[in-house]
Amino acid sequence: MRNKTVRVLLVEDDxxxxxxxxxxxxxxxxxFVLSRAETLAEAERMLSDAECVLLDLGLPDSQGxxxxxxxxAKPNAPAILVLTGLDDEREGIDAVAAGAEDYLIKGKVDGELLLRGVRYAVERRRAEDAQRKLREVELLASERSRLERGLLPRALLQNSDVGLEVRYQPGGQRMLLGGDFYDAVGMPDGTVHAIIGDVCGHGPDEAALGVCLRIAWRALVLAGEPAEKxxxxxxxVLVAERHGDGIFTTACMVSVAPDRRSVRYFLAGHPEPLLVTGEEIVELPRSKVGVPLGVLPDYTWAGVDVPLxxxxxxxxxTDGLIEGRVPDDVDRLGVERLCEILARHLRNGPTWVDPVIAEVTELNGGPLDDDVAILLLKDGK
Structure with a gap:
């Protein structure tokens, strides 16, 4: 900073x-580049262009x-050095306690002392800002980690013969966590229930709502409630807990029969699951998608039974996987192209999840805008 020009605002009416x-x-x-304001109101208008303020505490429109x-209190307030009179040193000390970087006594300061004071104030403010931003990042990371654990839990399939793979990839255009969630539970009779969902929007409110829905789903399933209920x-729950009337959630819920020879699935405005056997993608019977959760009161979702x-x-x-861009095309990737990509990777063996995500991301030209969650259930018999 020694050779760097510093913008100083002097607030002094004398x-x-x-x-x-x-x-x-x-x-x-x-x-230094020195500018001057004679009143506090004038200083407030000029504050954004200053790195350091030399502030007299006795102004026509402000005292003390x-x-x-x-x-x-202004956003991104610069460093402030208070100027006091010979008889007002106590006020300078109080000013530092109130948030000023330091105080200088008029008539007892020379050019070198003033120079050091301004440099010290600016560097201290920069260090404080850097420390504050670091704390904010750490708090955000901690909050994100807690919410992710709630959205993406450990499945309750310890004694089940159904295999499970899950993936989650956050969207690349922001540091905000989305509301994608999934869960899977094995029941005493051998049935395996699973859900994947996506709360519209991004941010801590949406993520917290996703956690709420996921926990409610697990509790209802463990209590033995039928899928329709x-x-x-x-x-x-969504209507009661959401933070805005327009918030909705898409979901796909599946129930694999104890003999593993059939599955019933329900769609609430969500992409249809993909059924794979060997190198083939099996076409599912056409079904009514159903409206998302939180859209129509008293709506009833119908299940579709499919042999396995x-x-x-x-x-x-979740739809982040199919909403990426495609080079030289105005349309999104879509389900049909996703199936084409999947079919190619199935020829290379059963480990296809990561390669498919990687190719979709590459076609998009970089990180996908939306979060991607994948829940893959596999026949273990």
């Missing part, structure tokens, strides 16, 4: 004191620490 400050800076050969507090109850061939895999995913 012309003589203002001339003295300017002379002291010239005396120290200081690389009130002016200091007003400037400190589970979705209707989740709809009620030997060696089946059932992939449920």
């Amino acid at each position: 012309d003589g004191d203002a001339v003295l400050v300017e002379a002291l800076l010239e005396e120290a050969s200081a690389p 620490l009130a002016g200091l507090r007003r400037l400190l 589970v979705l209707k109850t989740l709809d009620q 061939p030997a060696g089946w895999s059932l992939a449920c995913y």
